[in-house]
Amino acid sequence: MKRIVQNYGFNLTYQIFLLIVPIVTTPYVSRVLGAKGVGINSYTSSIAQYFILIGMFGFSLYGSRQIAYTRDNENKRSGVFWSIYLNQIIFVTGTFIIFLVIALNSKTMRIPLLIQGISVLACCFDVSWYFFGLEQFSVTVLRNFVVKFFSIVAIFTLVRSPDDLNMYILINVFSVLIGNLALVPFLKKSIVFVRVTISSMLDAFKSSSLLFIPQLAVSIYIILNKTILGLLKTTTEVGYFDSSDKIIRLLLTLMTSAGTVVMPFIAHEFSKGSHDLINRITKLTIKLTAFLAIPMTIGVILIANRFVPLFFGRGFEDVIPIMILEAPVIIFVGITSVTGNQYLLPTGQSKKYTVSLVMGAIVDIIVIFPLVSRFAAFGAAGAVLCAEMTVCLIQLYFIRKEIDFNGLISELLKYVLGALLMIIPAWLINALIKQDLLAAFLIIVIGSIVYLIAEILFKSEIILWIVDKFVGKKGKHAR
Numbered sequence: 375m376k377r378i379v380q381n382y383g384f385n386l387t388y389q390i391f392l393l394i395v396p397i398v399t400t401p402y403v404s405r406v407l408g409a410k411g412v413g414i415n416s417y418t419s420s421i422a423q424y425f426i427l428i429g430m431f432g433f434s435l436y437g438s439r440q441i442a443y444t445r446d447n448e449n450k451r452s453g454v455f456w457s458i459y460l461n462q463i464i465f466v467t468g469t470f471i472i473f474l475v476i477a478l479n480s481k482t483m484r485i486p487l488l489i490q491g492i493s494v495l496a497c498c499f500d501v502s503w504y505f506f507g508l509e510q511f512s513v514t515v516l517r518n519f520v521v522k523f524f525s526i527v528a529i530f531t532l533v534r535s536p537d538d539l540n541m542y543i544l545i546n547v548f549s550v551l552i553g554n555l556a557l558v559p560f561l562k563k564s565i566v567f568v569r570v571t572i573s574s575m576l577d578a579f580k581s582s583s584l585l586f587i588p589q590l591a592v593s594i595y596i597i598l599n600k601t602i603l604g605l606l607k608t609t610t611e612v613g614y615f616d617s618s619d620k621i622i623r624l625l626l627t628l629m630t631s632a633g634t635v636v637m638p639f640i641a642h643e644f645s646k647g648s649h650d651l652i653n654r655i656t657k658l659t660i661k662l663t664a665f666l667a668i669p670m671t672i673g674v675i676l677i678a679n680r681f682v683p684l685f686f687g688r689g690f691e692d693v694i695p696i697m698i699l700e701a702p703v704i705i706f707v708g709i710t711s712v713t714g715n716q717y718l719l720p721t722g723q724s725k726k727y728t729v730s731l732v733m734g735a736i737v738d739i740i741v742i743f744p745l746v747s748r749f750a751a752f753g754a755a756g757a758v759l760c761a762e763m764t765v766c767l768i769q770l771y772f773i774r775k776e777i778d779f780n781g782l783i784s785e786l787l788k789y790v791l792g793a794l795l796m797i798i799p800a801w802l803i804n805a806l807i808k809q810d811l812l813a814a815f816l817i818i819v820i821g822s823i824v825y826l827i828a829e830i831l832f833k834s835e836i837i838l839w840i841v842d843k844f845v846g847k848k849g850k851h852a853r
Contacts, residue, residue, distance in 0.1 A: 395522055396624055397685075399529055403542065404617065405687045411539045413604070413613030418483055418543070420600040422490035425473040426497055427593050429466035432585035433458050434503040436578070439720060441507025452565040455504055457578040460570060466497045489543045496551035499558055508564070517556045525549040584724045591731035595738035595761035599754045602742055607750045615751035617686055618696040619758070625670055626707050652721065656777055658839070659712045664786055665836040667708035669793040669825045673818060674701040676800040680814040692751065700755040706766040713769040717777070726772045734765035785835055792828035796821035 404412055437458045444450040473494050477487035505513050528545045532538065600619075604612045678697045682690055710730075718727040738761035745753030799820045807813040829837050 391519060391522065395526060396620065399526060400617075400620070401685050401687065402530065403533065404685075404690060406533055407536055407539055407542065409610045409613035409617075409689055411536050411542075411613075412616060413609030413611070414483070414486060414539060415543055415546075416600055416616035417604040417609050417612050418486040418490050419493075420597045420604075421476075421487065422473065422493055423593065423597045425469040425494045427589060427597075429469040429494060429497045430462065430500070430589075431465050431579075432582035432587075432589055433462045433465075433578075434500070435585045435589070435719065436582040437503040438507040440581075441504055442509075442720070445508050448566060449568065453568045453570065453574065454578075455565050456568055456570045457574040458582070459501065461575055461579050461582065462500075463498055466494070470494045470498075485540055486543055489540055489547060492544075492547040493550050496547070496554050499551070499554040501554075501557050501561060504561070504564075505557065513560055514557065517553055521549050521553040521556065584728065585719075588724075588728045588731035591728070591735035594735040595742075595758055599738070599742060599746075599757055603746055603751060603754050606743075606746050611751045614690065614692045614696060615754045617690060617693045618700055618751075618755060621685075621697060622674070622700050622703055625674070625704055626711075652717075653777055656712060656717050657779070657782070659716060660709060660777075660782070661785055661836055663708040663712055664705070664789055665829075665834070667705045668786075668789040669796065669822070671701045671704045672793040672796055673821055674698070674704070676796065676821065677814045677817050680804075680810045680817070684810040684814060696752050696755045699752060700759060703759055703762050706759075706762040710762070710766045710769055713766070713773055717773060718769065723772070727769070730765050730768040730772065733768055734761040737761050737764045781835075788829065788832040788834045792825045792832065792834075795824050795828050799824055 407415070437455070440454045440458070441451060444454050470491065473491050474488075477484060477491055480487050502514050505511070525545055525548075529542065532545065533542045600612050600616060603615055675698050678694050678701075682694045682697065686693060714727050714730065718724070738757050741760055742754070742757040745756050747753070749756065800817045803813050803816050803820070807816065826837075
């Protein structure tokens with residue numbers, strides 16, 4: 375448990391850093407490049423993401439889990455690594471060649487697409503899944519800190535006008551490439567060269583393909599929506615949707631960081647048969663996720679009209695209703711990161727995980743075309759919301775007999791009621807204060823205080839757990 379908390383601290387620190395980076399860069403980039411430039415970057419990036427998805431073919435999820443299973447045996451661990459990594463190199467190389475052909479034949483987006491191709495090639499060197507499986511999160515976090523810092527400096531130094539769009543894309547994709555290359559030297563201290571057979575590579579391919587299907591399904595309602603929006607409407611509409619989606623996904627990193635850390639631990643404990651421990655950790659993580667996600671969702675809705683013009687600048691007013699509609703995605707994806715990535719996958723229930731995501735993709739496909747045709751970017755946000763809600767509800771249904779949910783509903787109601795009380799100070803602040811920055815700041819601070827006080831008065835389990843784990847320990851040491 376101590377190792378989980380330590381790794382969660384590493385990952386959470388980095389995720390908070392990832393939150394800070396867009397807070398620093400996005401207002402600048404949106405003002406310099408405008409909605410159209412942001413939209414072109416998002417549209418071409420969404421196309422590159424398809425090829426990255428195919429190139430990685432589920433190897434990351436499968437690799438992280440298998441390394442966690444075999445991490446105590448160097449020879450087995452090395453054999454697993456090489457079987458998966460050789461598949462990865464073959465797939466990424468093939469998809470990169472195809473992407474290159476498509477980019478060269480594009481008439482309007484040739485240069486942006488060619489630059490985005492570097493991110494596809496960078497996947498050849500992505501071995502982060504190996505270190506996730508070993509629960510060595512400090513290695514990847516340190517690397518990402520350094521690379522992100524220099525990319526921020528480059529953006530403010532080299533991106534000065536709408537004509538620098540290609541430079542902005544180049545900085546982003548090169549940061550991915552350099553970040554992946556930086557991890558490779560760490561491998562030599564942890565693995566040995568093992569002769570890999572064709573049969574072991576085929577086994578890795580077959581097992582990874584089971585995890586590729588859910589990743590493909592996820593891409594439909596995360597990546598495809600941007601592509602459809604660009605095809606049916608304009609790149610400006612893509613820019614609006616991407617701006618809203620970017621903020622929502624950034625806030626989600628606070629929730630999904632727990633799933634990333636806990637997954638290899640659960641996989642390792644599952645291999646030892648520690649089912650009771652897995653049950654307790656999963657239930658606790660669901661409550662912790664809801665404790666954060668529910669007030670965060672209400673908070674986004676309350677500050678959207680102040681935050682968007684302040685953060686993105688003029689010309690992005692259409693993002694306000696999109697962000698309000700998309701805000702509940704924080705709750706659904708937050709819980710799904712626990713039920714799916716933290717529980718179903720590491721406990722070998724890949725089929726249930728796949729079914730839930732495929733159903734979400736089907737729902738998205740059904741609603742995306744009519745919603746985007748009628749409501750443009752607002753419709754794309756509605757499609758994402760429908761898909762994510764479907765996935766969450768199906769996964770909760772699948773694990774209902776395996777995880778003890780007694781008392782969970784009453785606990786969630788405490789979080790909802792506490793979050794709704796945040797509306798009162800927000801309404802007063804909006805009525806009394808005209809300045810956007812001050813109003814947004816006060817809504818966040820006072821709203822958070824109101825929520826925490828409410829949860830203390832309601833005696834929510836998360837508050838009691840925090841007091842017991844941290845305050846209680848300090849009291850014992852003092853005595």
